[in-house]
Amino acid sequence: xxxxxxxxxxxxxxxxxxxxxxxxxAGVYLPKVVIAPKRPRFGAQLAGDxxxxxxxRGKYVTIELSSGRSLVVSLRxxxxxxxxxxxxxxxxxxxxxxxxxxxxxxxFADVRQFGRMRLVRPGERWDAELGIEPLGGEFSVAxxxxxxxxxxxxxxxxxxxxxxxxxxxxxxxxEALWEAQIKPTTPAGRLSAGRAERLxxxxxxxxxxxxxxxxxxxxxxxxxEGIAGGFQNVLTVYGRAGEPCPRCGKELVRTxxxxxxxxxxxxxxxx
DNA sequence: AGGCGTACCTGAGGGC
DNA sequence: TGCCCTCAGGTACGCC
Numbered sequence: 421x422x423x424x425x426x427x428x429x430x431x432x433x434x435x436x437x438x439x440x441x442x443x444x445x446a447g448v449y450l451p452k453v454v455i456a457p458k459r460p461r462f463g464a465q466l467a468g469d470x471x472x473x474x475x476x477r478g479k480y481v482t483i484e485l486s487s488g489r490s491l492v493v494s495l496r497x498x499x500x501x502x503x504x505x506x507x508x509x510x511x512x513x514x515x516x517x518x519x520x521x522x523x524x525x526x527x528f529a530d531v532r533q534f535g536r537m538r539l540v541r542p543g544e545r546w547d548a549e550l551g552i553e554p555l556g557g558e559f560s561v562a563x564x565x566x567x568x569x570x571x572x573x574x575x576x577x578x579x580x581x582x583x584x585x586x587x588x589x590x591x592x593x594x595e596a597l598w599e600a601q602i603k604p605t606t607p608a609g610r611l612s613a614g615r616a617e618r619l620x621x622x623x624x625x626x627x628x629x630x631x632x633x634x635x636x637x638x639x640x641x642x643x644x645e646g647i648a649g650g651f652q653n654v655l656t657v658y659g660r661a662g663e664p665c666p667r668c669g670k671e672l673v674r675t676x677x678x679x680x681x682x683x684x685x686x687x688x689x690x691x
Numbered sequence: 692a693g694g695c696g697t698a699c700c701t702g703a704g705g706g707c
Numbered sequence: 708t709g710c711c712c713t714c715a716g717g718t719a720c721g722c723c
Contacts, residue, residue: 423716479717496717498701513701532700534717573694582718589716638716639703658716679696681714698720706712 422495424554424587425630426641426649427476430501433644434481434526435474437503441520442470443485450515453528455538465539466491466518478550478586483526488542491518493528498640499535502527531640551584554623559585561620568608568616575611575619576604577678588623591636591658594683596622598657598667603689604675604682615691629654657683 422430446463448454454462470486481501483491493501502511506523516537518526528537540546552559552567567584568575578584579593588596597604599622602615611619635641635649638659642648656666660683661674670687 426716494718497715499717530700531702532715534700536718571693577694580717591716636716641716678694680717694723696720696722699718701715703714704712705714707710 422499422635422641423479423589423592424476424627425592425633425651426635426643427479427481427495427587428631429635429643429649430495431474431476431481434483434501434503437644438471438483438520438524438526439473440471441522441524443467443518444521445519447517447519448515449517450533453515453530453533453535453537455536457539462516462539477547478553478582479589480547480550490540490546492538492540492546494536496530496532496534496536498532499528499530500640500642500646501644502529502642502646503644549583550586551582552586554585554587554627559620559624561617564620565613565616568611571608573608574605574677575602575608576680576682578608579623580678580680585623587627590680590682591638591655592623592626592630594658595656596626598684598689599626601667601688601690603691604677604684606691657685659683 443466446466448462457465472486473484475482481493504511504525504527511527511529513529513531514527515530516528571578576593579588600618602619630636630651633650636651637648638652657672660672663672665672665685668688670685672683672685675682
């Protein structure tokens, strides 16, 4: 799915496009997508509420309502949040749609049907299991080292664990490890202080640059306006098996780690 | 508790 | 053309 930079880009676009709009109704076309409220009447629950703002936490997009409730959206692999003009037909694979009183619509579309949406009550701690925000002030080298201490899991799997750091997915984990010259299989707890520092810097850098370029459209991702990102044009390793490493020229490889494709350079990511 | 494998889905792309 | 296989920005759940 969309990882942190894509969720951030979507949230920014949505904020501009739908803040202030009043919901007339909501249509649920694939019931399993709505985790809560379980009992239908989803539309009735939302009707009359207004979009107060749009935020992001990890890879989740949060649509804040003036009632104090929020719609929390997990886009998973292929989920899209698309703003549609009045009169537009339902966007392909729309599973849930917010219909606004001005005739425009927010479509939550997802071919693979993995994406989920839930309505959370004011103050409900829906993100209790989510880890630290990598671009927030609390994510320091010391915090990263403390989290990695004694972890035997491969560093790549560690980066994908949302309970530790929230928002890093497969693309940015691969890119950050390449940039920090760290081998994806190295146990997290065995990274040296220097490597931890490089990894921390690489994560910040990669995520910030990806946001600047409005995310990575490796295949399906588009923002709230249906527009592709630009970071796929500057990826260094992800999806580039067989091509030369931009740093050392050796051939990049694809292996499987934690059941995920993993792209890296055997030559300059040694430990 | 932590770590690992599997299930959930559809569609695109490559090989034959 | 078409069939069959593999692969895909993720996460929840169950097992050890």
